[in-house]
Amino acid sequence: MEVNFKKSYKFAFKSSLYISLFTAAVLLLFNYYFHSVNNWFITLFIFFTFVFSFFVIQFRVERFIYKRVKKIYDDVSLLENASFRNQPITTDMATLTKEVKKFARDKKLEIETLKIREEYRREFLGNVSHELKTPLFTVQGYLLTLLDGAMDDKNIRKKYLQRAEKGVERLIYIVKDLDMITKLEAGDINIEPSEFDIVELIQNVFELLEMRAAKKNISLTFDLHYKRPIKVIADQEKIQQVVTNLIVNSIKYGKQGGTTEVSIEDLVNNKVIIRITDNGEGIEKHHIPRLFERFYRVDKSGARSEGGSGLGLAIVKHIIESHSEKIYVESEFGVGSEFSFTLEKAK
Structure with missing residues (x-):
């Protein structure tokens, strides 16, 4: 020294x-x-x-x-x-005092950050185990029932195997989402931008989710008839997942006979904003800051009964941010919610 x-x-x-x-x-x-x-x-x-x-x-x-x-x-x-x-x-005592104080501040900040990470890690592990436990125990219960003698009854065997298959599908869904969000957070997934029609993409998502929405009599609509294509530049596959996750979310928390409406508006700086609005149950204000956290659920019992991995909104946030874009949420409890995100418009 x-x-x-x-x-x-x-x-x-x-x-x-x-x-x-x-x-x-x-x-x-x-x-x-x-x-x-x-x-x-x-x-x-x-x-x-x-x-x-x-x-x-x-x-x-x-x-x-x-x-x-x-x-x-x-x-x-x-x-x-x-x-x-x-x-x-x-x-020099003044310089030394200043350096030691700065060192102490940095160490305090580092310790606080480590504490937050440790708490986050514990919460994350607890959430993962909880999410995996439910479908695992469900599958195990059906299989054990079959092994205990129910296999001899053809009707029960088929019904229980179908239910076990649904449990396995949910496990695969959770594991896939976990894998994706881990890669997104680590920056291991490359964004491959291309030019595509966002109206056509949303229409395709509507068609994919039409039957799911029909179970709750929820209509999936645009705010108006878009006669011309609206070209954007982004990773088409990942933006489709964003739209899918947001619309699935609106259906999940939407009310019977409700609507999910999508609008596309021009912004300044060659941007468009896509708004997905529903008239569902809405979200209380104290939940909004944590909506995009992994496994965070507003209505824990209701959300789990609807299925899903609990990672949908977290994946949406990471995909949008990996495009260097913004995502917003506005909601009024008992009235409905609006999720919106920006994309670069093609020239």
Whole structure:
């Protein structure tokens, strides 16, 4: 480590001055009584005393401080803070205090971040185990029932195997979503932008989800008839998943006989915004900040009865952000919700 002495000799100067004044007083007093000392000698002696004291005090004090400060640097270096460890050792107390305070702040922030991550990790593991446990136990229950003798009844065997298959499908769905969101968060999924018609893509999603919406008598519509294609630039497959997840969500929480309406509007800076609006149950305000967290559910019992992985909105957020775009949500409890996101419009 490099030693960085501050070029301020105020302490040594004052200390040397006090010693010199004391020496001068003693010599003058001695000369007053004995008249045996030459005045020039007294002046030179005081001057050299001052110079000698100044350098001795400056050197000794800085060495004294340096040894103790170095121990502080060595101690904090054990905490593996490279930025602090690589700094030159300073004997200036103001600079040292500032550095130690900054080091303490950084460490406190680091500890708080680790605590948040640890809490998030525990919550995530708990959610994963809970999500996987339900379909696993369901499949296990049906299979054990069949092994215990129900297999001999053809009707029961077929029904239970079909139910077990649904449980396995949900497990596969959860695992696929987990794999995708892990890759999205790690940046392992590449975005492959292309030019496509967002109106046609939404219409295809409507057709895919038509039967699911029909079970709750929910109509899937545009806000108006779009006569011309609206071309955007994005990863078509991933944007289709975004639209699918948002519409599935609106159906899941939509009311019987409700509507899910999609609108496409032009924005400034060559952008379009896609709005997906429903007149479902809506979301209470205190839930909105956490909507895009993994496995977060507004209505835990209701959502699980509807199925799903609990990762849909988290995947939506990551896909949109990986396009360097924005996603928004507005909701009024008991009235409905609107999810919207932006995309780059093709020129």
